[in-house]
Amino acid sequence: MKKVREITVIGAGLAGCEAAWQAAERGLSVKLVDMKPGRMSPAHRYSGFSELVCSNSLGSDSIENGKGLLKQELRQLGSLIIECADTVRIPAGDALAVDRQAFSDIVTKRIVNHKNISVEHRHVDKLPSDSPVVVATGPLTTPELSDAIEAVLGQGRLYFYDAASPIIEADSIDCRRSFRASRYNKGDADYINCPLDEKQYDIFVNGLVGAERADVREFEEIVHFEGCMPIESMAARGRDVMRFGPLKPKGLWDPATGKEPYAVVQLRQDNTQGTLYNIVGFQTRLTQGEQKRVFGLIPALAEAKYARFGMMHRNTYINSPRLLDARFSLRTGNHFYFAGQITGVEGYVESIASGLTAGMSLAAELAGEPATVFPPETMIGALGNYISTYRGKNFQPMNANFGIIECGQLPGKMSKREKYQFISENSLNTLKLVYNKR
Numbered sequence: 001m002k003k004v005r006e007i008t009v010i011g012a013g014l015a016g017c018e019a020a021w022q023a024a025e026r027g028l029s030v031k032l033v034d035m036k037p038g039r040m041s042p043a044h045r046y047s048g049f050s051e052l053v054c055s056n057s058l059g060s061d062s063i064e065n066g067k068g069l070l071k072q073e074l075r076q077l078g079s080l081i082i083e084c085a086d087t088v089r090i091p092a093g094d095a096l097a098v099d100r101q102a103f104s105d106i107v108t109k110r111i112v113n114h115k116n117i118s119v120e121h122r123h124v125d126k127l128p129s130d131s132p133v134v135v136a137t138g139p140l141t142t143p144e145l146s147d148a149i150e151a152v153l154g155q156g157r158l159y160f161y162d163a164a165s166p167i168i169e170a171d172s173i174d175c176r177r178s179f180r181a182s183r184y185n186k187g188d189a190d191y192i193n194c195p196l197d198e199k200q201y202d203i204f205v206n207g208l209v210g211a212e213r214a215d216v217r218e219f220e221e222i223v224h225f226e227g228c229m230p231i232e233s234m235a236a237r238g239r240d241v242m243r244f245g246p247l248k249p250k251g252l253w254d255p256a257t258g259k260e261p262y263a264v265v266q267l268r269q270d271n272t273q274g275t276l277y278n279i280v281g282f283q284t285r286l287t288q289g290e291q292k293r294v295f296g297l298i299p300a301l302a303e304a305k306y307a308r309f310g311m312m313h314r315n316t317y318i319n320s321p322r323l324l325d326a327r328f329s330l331r332t333g334n335h336f337y338f339a340g341q342i343t344g345v346e347g348y349v350e351s352i353a354s355g356l357t358a359g360m361s362l363a364a365e366l367a368g369e370p371a372t373v374f375p376p377e378t379m380i381g382a383l384g385n386y387i388s389t390y391r392g393k394n395f396q397p398m399n400a401n402f403g404i405i406e407c408g409q410l411p412g413k414m415s416k417r418e419k420y421q422f423i424s425e426n427s428l429n430t431l432k433l434v435y436n437k438r
Helices: 016-023 065-075 080-087 102-112 143-153 200-207 231-237 286-296 348-366 379-389 416-434
Strands: 005-011 029-034 059-060 095-098 115-121 133-135 156-163 167-170 177-180 191-196 263-269 277-281 304-310 312-315 336-338
Touching: 005 016, 005 059, 016 029, 016 080, 016 102, 016 115, 016 133, 016 348, 059 065, 059 348, 065 080, 065 336, 065 348, 065 379, 065 416, 080 348, 095 102, 095 263, 102 115, 133 191, 133 348, 143 231, 191 200, 200 286, 286 304, 336 348, 348 379
Parallel strands: 005 029, 005 133, 029 115, 133 336
Antiparallel strands: 059 095, 156 312, 167 277, 167 304, 177 191, 191 263, 263 277
16 A cells, blocks of 8 residues: 655644744645735735744743743754744843744745645635644634534634733834843843832722723634633732732842832844834733723823734634643544644644644654654643643643643652752653654
């Protein structure tokens, strides 16, 4: 029987490009299909691949952080997307942030120039039946394709709403009412910090709670993922919720007072030139007029000019624990894989990891090689384990974090930092033992 050597990857986002690259690097002929530029989702602006739509940061690079550990694992495994991100990174403390346009450009160039990858620009409204497939259409999968996926899976769709933070022009930030620093002085002073005293904070909270929201369709229930909650929803949960979330002042000292502020709004560089900054943690569904008014209650942003207002968009994901195994393969077989946030992994780096796993796994399966299953003691394996074995009542998307990784018994009493260091070192060593980079 002739071995299948051709596959289709639907979607040229982070997960799709990573899956296509890993499969192509292992000798498969890959047809990568993407609907852009002929059809764009509400969140996309660029015509290139792997566009970052919510933030330009891929999170901390420290292996004492879940995302940092996952990125290091991906580097160890030869991830195209992380390699490209490292090439175009911009200052952001200990975080891996990139120039969005340069990042998309370099990923697109690498993909289109690969000898084993052909690209088709068209919208897909039905799933191919004549070749193995990786569905990596993301959380903004079109209604037509969502219906086709639902027909194949035989399961009802799950969905939640996600929100993107606003981006403001750097020269419109009041430098007299802000200061540059990274939390705990880690790395360079890459963040612009906008301090609030108690009175200013209360005015801001009240402004958020009473602000006008953008409309959503009546027949769609609003379900927020806890890891990406709109700032106005945080404010509505209680006065101090934001002070223990994105506005926490801990580790920051205002040079104007020499003290820790009551609350701090942080701004992170969004492009190489440093002309744009996004408001960290300010995902929102406020109307544009209300965003300008309410965010203007922050003294340093009173005259802020917006390059992009925050937005609200629908995210779709499947009931993976009932449908997928740890390789992101459909349990019913037929060389059918999913990757990216449609599987229930949440975040940029997590999407990349799922794409890498799916691409490697499908290539191994078609070559008759042992399945690529990363151990749950690694972060990449823990993500696959989570989406395939979750047994709770309500399956929700999950970020990379130390709570999902299996670490066994720790060697004695440890501080939190020592524990995370131990888990990370064990994870990276485990990965070296079970997988040799090809």
